[in-house]
Amino acid sequence: MRWRGREQSANVEDRRGMRPRAAVGGGMGILGLILLFVLAGGDLNKFLGLVQQQQQQQTASA
Numbered sequence: 001m002r003w004r005g006r007e008q009s010a011n012v013e014d015r016r017g018m019r020p021r022a023a024v025g026g027g028m029g030i031l032g033l034i035l036l037f038v039l040a041g042g043d044l045n046k047f048l049g050l051v052q053q054q055q056q057q058q059t060a061s062a
């Protein structure tokens with residue numbers, strides 16, 4: 001269906017079929033940060049414990 005009396009917008013780009021690069025890049029960035037944390041001598045168990053605590057607090061407050 002076409003709207004009458006309206007011009008087509010020039011600032012629209014068709015992104016169908018494009019890969020979601022941001023999601024892949026974000027995941028790789030997180031893995032890189034975890035790797036640096038471990039290589040710097042950080043205790044991964046403490047880090048994972050903090051993540052679990054935050055998740056439990058969020059579900060308890062919901």
